[in-house]
Amino acid sequence: MKQSEVKGLSVAELQEELGKARRSYSDLKMAHTISPLENPIQLRGLRRTVARLATELNKREQ
Numbered sequence: 001m002k003q004s005e006v007k008g009l010s011v012a013e014l015q016e017e018l019g020k021a022r023r024s025y026s027d028l029k030m031a032h033t034i035s036p037l038e039n040p041i042q043l044r045g046l047r048r049t050v051a052r053l054a055t056e057l058n059k060r061e062q
Contacts, residue, residue, distance in 0.1 A: 001049050006056045014060070018053040025050055 025046040
């Protein structure tokens with residue numbers, strides 16, 4: 001998810017997307033621990049998406 005897409009979301013949508021992204025990241029990380037992923041770059045992309053969502057949510061709370 002790009003920053004421009006993140007800015008267009010409401011606070012409720014941000015919280016929902018952040019929850020989904022964190023679950024996806026957790027599941028993917030667990031799968032990678034058990035057996036190596038075919039494309040481990042997915043982990044980096046999801047981690048950055050979680051950071052983007054969390055940062056935007058924090059900006060709006062202040």
